[in-house]
Structures are given as structure tokens and as C-alpha cells.
Amino acid sequence: MFKLKEDRDYVALEKKYVFGTWRYEYTWKPLLIEEGKGCYFKDFKGKRYLDFSSQLMCSNLGHRSPKVLEALSEQANKLCYAAPSFATKPAAKLGEKLADITPGDLQKSFFSLGGAEANEAAIKIARLYTGKTKLISRYRSYHGATSGAIALTGDPRTHYAIGMPGIVRAPDCYCYRCPLGKEYPGCGISCVEYIDEIIRMEGEQSVAGVVVEPIVGSNGILVPPDEYMPRLREICNERDVLLIADEVMTGFGRTGKWFCMEHWDVVPDLMSMAKGLTGAFIPLGATIARKKIAKFFDQEGNLFCHGHTYAMHPLCCAVALAAIQEYIDKNLIENASKMGAVLGKRLNELKEDHASVGDVRGKGLFWGVELVKNRKTKEPFVTRREKFQPNTLKKISVAAMERDVYIVNVINTLIIAPPLIVKEEQIDKGIQVLDKAIEIADKECK
Ligand SMILES: Cc1ncc(COP(=O)(O)O)c(C=O)c1O
Incomplete structure (x- = not known):
């Protein structure tokens, strides 16, 4: 039987044999991930990341049950x-x-x-x-x-x-x-x-x-x-x-x-x-x-x-x-409402500290942080046309990953949507990292 060798480069393998979703294939540089538990997932080296967007806003119960x-x-x-x-x-x-x-x-x-x-x-x-x-x-x-x-x-x-x-x-x-x-x-x-x-x-x-x-x-x-x-x-x-x-x-x-x-x-x-x-x-x-x-x-x-x-x-x-x-x-609907209030408050506080945060909006554990180059003109960092191009929001997501937090970006908005099992200290960790990563956008403000 055909057997995959454990020392193979799986990223290269997937890149060669598997089409992706909504991406330019030549720019795809993924992380190989292998494990998940609770609000975290781990890459192949065992490095752990806080999932602050529930993958594609879907891992509501966390990563294992x-x-x-x-x-x-x-x-x-x-x-x-x-x-x-x-x-x-x-x-x-x-x-x-x-x-x-x-x-x-x-x-x-x-x-x-x-x-x-x-x-x-x-x-x-x-x-x-x-x-x-x-x-x-x-x-x-x-x-x-x-x-x-x-x-x-x-x-x-x-x-x-x-x-x-x-x-x-x-x-x-x-x-x-x-x-x-x-x-x-x-x-x-x-x-x-x-x-x-x-x-x-x-x-x-x-x-x-x-x-x-x-x-x-x-x-x-x-x-x-x-x-x-x-x-x-x-x-x-x-x-x-x-x-x-x-x-x-x-x-x-x-x-x-x-x-x-x-x-x-x-x-x-x-x-x-x-x-x-x-x-x-x-x-x-x-x-x-x-x-x-x-x-x-x-x-x-x-x-x-x-x-x-x-x-x-x-x-x-x-x-x-x-x-x-x-x-x-697990009373998760109630937890989403309770933790959602905490998350919303923390995100609104971020707005006060960052010139690039134009708008913060959401309900429960479903929040968006929209970034602008200038609060008065509301000039976006990323236009709809630029969705698939390298851009400032993608840089922010990369910076957050470097600090062990996964945050999805869509067009001009960062999506903060942790699993419904999230605890306050995990929200605090995510916010801390976001706080730092958003500085990238602040520096580009006009
Ligand atoms: C609101 C909404 N509807 C439909 C879809 C499509 O779902 P799927 O990717 O499972 O086909 C999505 C996916 O993100 C979505 O957000």
C-alpha cells in the first residue's frame, strides 16, 4: 500500500496536489497544522495558537469534544x-x-x-x-x-x-x-x-x-x-x-x-x-x-x-x-452573550488607543474591527478590489500569528469571533496581541 513518509513536506505536497479556496495559488504560504483542543490549535512543531476567529467563524465548540x-x-x-x-x-x-x-x-x-x-x-x-x-x-x-x-x-x-x-x-x-x-x-x-x-x-x-x-x-x-x-x-x-x-x-x-x-x-x-x-x-x-x-x-x-x-x-x-x-x-449561548459583552468592551477600548480603528461593531462573540487610514475621511486600508492582494490587514493577521493568535481578515475588517467556550483570560490574551498588531496600521495612518 502507498504510504506517506512522515518526513515529507506536506505544504509542498498539498500545494502541488490540492486546489485551495479563494486564493492565488502562487501566493499560498500556509502553516501546517496538526492538532486542536479547546480554543487552541497547534502547528506541526507543537506551537500553540489561540483561535480568535473560530477558524472560519465555525468552530463554535472549540477544537475537540x-x-x-x-x-x-x-x-x-x-x-x-x-x-x-x-x-x-x-x-x-x-x-x-x-x-x-x-x-x-x-x-x-x-x-x-x-x-x-x-x-x-x-x-x-x-x-x-x-x-x-x-x-x-x-x-x-x-x-x-x-x-x-x-x-x-x-x-x-x-x-x-x-x-x-x-x-x-x-x-x-x-x-x-x-x-x-x-x-x-x-x-x-x-x-x-x-x-x-x-x-x-x-x-x-x-x-x-x-x-x-x-x-x-x-x-x-x-x-x-x-x-x-x-x-x-x-x-x-x-x-x-x-x-x-x-x-x-x-x-x-x-x-x-x-x-x-x-x-x-x-x-x-x-x-x-x-x-x-x-x-x-x-x-x-x-x-x-x-x-x-x-x-x-x-x-x-x-x-x-x-x-x-x-x-x-x-x-x-x-x-x-x-x-x-x-x-x-455547557450553557454556551449564555456564555457567548456574557463573554461577548466583555469582548465588545475590550474592542471598544482598543478604538480609543488606535488612530486606525474606524469602527467596532458586533453582537455576542461576533465582532468586526474596521480599519481606516484617516478617521475623518474614512479612507479604507483595503478596497473591495484589493481583497485578494497583499495588504495591511493581512500583515496584521500575520503579526498576530507571530504572537500566537489567529485572526481572520476580510477586505477592510478584522473578524474577532472566538469559540463559544472562550474564557475571559483568553479574550484578554487575544486583545493584547491585537493591540500590538494594529500598530502596523496606526503607522500607516494619514
Ligand atoms: C453567511 C454565509 N452563508 C453561506 C456560506 C457558505 O457556507 P459553506 O462555505 O459551508 O458552503 C458562508 C460561508 O462562510 C456564510 O458565511
């Missing part, structure tokens, strides 16, 4: 795979559990393998249920890399993709740089009111749904004012359009509630999830629909024409059930 591992092994010893035409206990139980923990009358789920697939299912369900085709999404958004999901996406990754027709873009809810040139609260939240105008101009009879990240994630942690989501719910009700919440990043306690939409008591018609659903230990996506939509597909003649070989995968469903139990047993 004996309980989840036990559930995985128990299920693997019974049944590893079943065609989705069979029923399995893990899928049935997970469906019931999600109906229980999601808001309102969200009831029936479809299980896929990740966020993009969860959104593909949402697109299809919305179109089948309404009989309409157009979908509204916003520019600063990311919904996944597959055709439908990337078409919904409005961020710079869309510039390299051919999506699908039928997507209409709405203005962002980005108070720090309002696309309508207004200021909250005098703006009357024109950005959401304009969605009403879009629906009317596109034709209510042709718009199936509005898709939003409740707090925009990888486009800068954009938190809407409290009136935004309730008003969007009203508009969707009035115009008979579905409200679709992409909670792939914001779900499972990340913002201090099970689901972000709960901050505003808003129940979407469809909700997509992934990432924290399994604590990212194993892939799984879910799309949950309200009772009225479930009922529609229960009627004779209404075909649910969607599926994947790995839909309702029993191993993944069993892991998700165990992960959800971990959130409950």
Missing part, C-alpha cells in the same frame, strides 16, 4: 450511511430538535452538507413554494460558492463568477458607510424602505424572496439597527414575499442567541444554517421552513424536487445532535 466524538463513533458503529429514501433516527431527531430551537413555527428541515447547499435548497424551496423566480439580496453578502449561492452573493468573489439569472441587488445596511449617504437614525432606515421600492418595481408577482444575513459576516460584520429586520418582515408580509435568513455564520449561539434573528423577534420563512450546526466537526447544512411551507409540500402534486446523495447523512445528523446538546449542557 469527547461527547461529539462519542456520538460520531456510536453512530458509525451502527450505520454510517443511508440513502435519503430511508428514514433514520438521527435525521428524525435532528429535524425535531431544530424545530424546537429555531424561532416561531419554523418546522421542517432539509439536510445538506454545508452553507452553500443550504442556500441552494432555500432558493429552490422559495421558488417552488411561491411559483415566483426573482430573489433580492444585498451587495455586501456571502451566501456560498455554488451557482445559486454565488449568484445571491454580492461581494467581490462574485466578480469572478457566473451565477444565475433572477437576482436583484438591494443596498447594504452599512451605517458606517451608508450607501445612500445618510446617517442613522435620521435616515428613516432608507436602506430597508428601498427594498419595498425594489419589490414594487420588480413586480410583487415575480419576487419570491429577500435573502439576508441577519448580521453580515464575511463582508465586514454589519449589524443592522434594531428596526431593520422587523421592518423587513413587515415589507415581506405586505408584498407576499418570503424572508430568508442566512444564519450560516450567525446561527448556533454566535451572536449570543441561538439564532441572530431572535434579537429582533423576527421569524423568517426560511432559514439556512451550517458551520456551528455541528461545531464544524463534520460537514452539515440545514434549511428549515415554516409550517405553511412544510404544509404546501405535504399536499398531493407538490413535488419536493431537490436532493443529494449525502442528504440527511446519518453520521452528520448524529454529530449535530450531540453538538446541540453540548451548547445546552
Whole structure:
């Protein structure tokens, strides 16, 4: 049998044989990592790093969980795979559990393998249920890399993709740089009111749904004012359009509630999830629909024409059930809220000490630090066009890694989102390192 030799250069090997994600292959200089536990991961030399962004804002339970591992092994010893035409206990139980923990009358789920697939299912369900085709999404958004999901996406990754027709873009809810040139609260939240105008101009009879990240994630942690989501719910009700919440990043306690939409008591018609659903230990996506939509597909003649070989995968469903139990047993939603308040306070203090910190925004353990060269002009360090180029924010992430802390950067914002198990002393360590690393940007301020 072919055996990899332990002394091989695995970085070179991966670089040669494995494509990456969203990168110029020739610039990829990764760290080889081998182990993870709690809020930390280790590289191949045994050096330990504090994970201050939960990898891709997904390792909500930290990097190891004996309980989840036990559930995985128990299920693997019974049944590893079943065609989705069979029923399995893990899928049935997970469906019931999600109906229980999601808001309102969200009831029936479809299980896929990740966020993009969860959104593909949402697109299809919305179109089948309404009989309409157009979908509204916003520019600063990311919904996944597959055709439908990337078409919904409005961020710079869309510039390299051919999506699908039928997507209409709405203005962002980005108070720090309002696309309508207004200021909250005098703006009357024109950005959401304009969605009403879009629906009317596109034709209510042709718009199936509005898709939003409740707090925009990888486009800068954009938190809407409290009136935004309730008003969007009203508009969707009035115009008979579905409200679709992409909670792939914001779900499972990340913002201090099970689901972000709960901050505003808003129940979407469809909700997509992934990432924290399994604590990212194993892939799984879910799309949950309200009772009225479930009922529609229960009627004779209404075909649910969607599926994947790995839909309702029993191993993944069993892991998700165990992960959800971990959130409950360890009070992690509460911890996210409590530690989130500490993190938010510390980040706002950083703003006072650093000229380059333009804006600090977030909820729970989901925070963004946006950097500017000048606070008055708000000139960014990195523009959308420069997302994939070497830039100051990438330098800051590298400097933080040199001090043993992993921090994700996206365009012009650093994302601070530690695992939900984080403790105050770990927040302090992360902030200390960030404090030092941001000096790189301070030096470039005008
Ligand atoms: C809000 C949101 N939706 C969808 C996705 C896509 O998820 P996946 O990468 O699992 O396909 C992401 C990924 O980061 C996301 O942040």
C-alpha cells in the first residue's frame, strides 16, 4: 500500500496536489497544522495558537469534544450511511430538535452538507413554494460558492463568477458607510424602505424572496439597527414575499442567541444554517421552513424536487445532535452573550488607543474591527478590489500569528469571533496581541 513518509513536506505536497479556496495559488504560504483542543490549535512543531476567529467563524465548540466524538463513533458503529429514501433516527431527531430551537413555527428541515447547499435548497424551496423566480439580496453578502449561492452573493468573489439569472441587488445596511449617504437614525432606515421600492418595481408577482444575513459576516460584520429586520418582515408580509435568513455564520449561539434573528423577534420563512450546526466537526447544512411551507409540500402534486446523495447523512445528523446538546449542557449561548459583552468592551477600548480603528461593531462573540487610514475621511486600508492582494490587514493577521493568535481578515475588517467556550483570560490574551498588531496600521495612518 502507498504510504506517506512522515518526513515529507506536506505544504509542498498539498500545494502541488490540492486546489485551495479563494486564493492565488502562487501566493499560498500556509502553516501546517496538526492538532486542536479547546480554543487552541497547534502547528506541526507543537506551537500553540489561540483561535480568535473560530477558524472560519465555525468552530463554535472549540477544537475537540469527547461527547461529539462519542456520538460520531456510536453512530458509525451502527450505520454510517443511508440513502435519503430511508428514514433514520438521527435525521428524525435532528429535524425535531431544530424545530424546537429555531424561532416561531419554523418546522421542517432539509439536510445538506454545508452553507452553500443550504442556500441552494432555500432558493429552490422559495421558488417552488411561491411559483415566483426573482430573489433580492444585498451587495455586501456571502451566501456560498455554488451557482445559486454565488449568484445571491454580492461581494467581490462574485466578480469572478457566473451565477444565475433572477437576482436583484438591494443596498447594504452599512451605517458606517451608508450607501445612500445618510446617517442613522435620521435616515428613516432608507436602506430597508428601498427594498419595498425594489419589490414594487420588480413586480410583487415575480419576487419570491429577500435573502439576508441577519448580521453580515464575511463582508465586514454589519449589524443592522434594531428596526431593520422587523421592518423587513413587515415589507415581506405586505408584498407576499418570503424572508430568508442566512444564519450560516450567525446561527448556533454566535451572536449570543441561538439564532441572530431572535434579537429582533423576527421569524423568517426560511432559514439556512451550517458551520456551528455541528461545531464544524463534520460537514452539515440545514434549511428549515415554516409550517405553511412544510404544509404546501405535504399536499398531493407538490413535488419536493431537490436532493443529494449525502442528504440527511446519518453520521452528520448524529454529530449535530450531540453538538446541540453540548451548547445546552455547557450553557454556551449564555456564555457567548456574557463573554461577548466583555469582548465588545475590550474592542471598544482598543478604538480609543488606535488612530486606525474606524469602527467596532458586533453582537455576542461576533465582532468586526474596521480599519481606516484617516478617521475623518474614512479612507479604507483595503478596497473591495484589493481583497485578494497583499495588504495591511493581512500583515496584521500575520503579526498576530507571530504572537500566537489567529485572526481572520476580510477586505477592510478584522473578524474577532472566538469559540463559544472562550474564557475571559483568553479574550484578554487575544486583545493584547491585537493591540500590538494594529500598530502596523496606526503607522500607516494619514
Ligand atoms: C453567511 C454565509 N452563508 C453561506 C456560506 C457558505 O457556507 P459553506 O462555505 O459551508 O458552503 C458562508 C460561508 O462562510 C456564510 O458565511
